[in-house]
Amino acid sequence: PGVAGNTATNATKPCTVETGATLNVPLFVNQGDSIKIDTRTGEYMSRV
Numbered sequence: 001p002g003v004a005g006n007t008a009t010n011a012t013k014p015c016t017v018e019t020g021a022t023l024n025v026p027l028f029v030n031q032g033d034s035i036k037i038d039t040r041t042g043e044y045m046s047r048v
Contacts, residue, residue, distance in 0.1 A: 015044075 012024035017037070025044045029035060036045040 012044075 011027050013027055014022055015025040016022045023042055023044055029047055034048045036048050038045050
């Protein structure tokens with residue numbers, strides 16, 4: 001289920017990945033999801 005307060009805006013939440021890096025991801029990303037990260041900037045790109 002989604003997080004209370006999900007909106008159509010670019011709301012984000014912090015996420016820590018396996019490498020220990022922390023970045024912001026959209027609210028619809030859940031623990032265990034695979035995501036694509038731009039390694040040049042360290043930003044979230046998409047869910048895969």
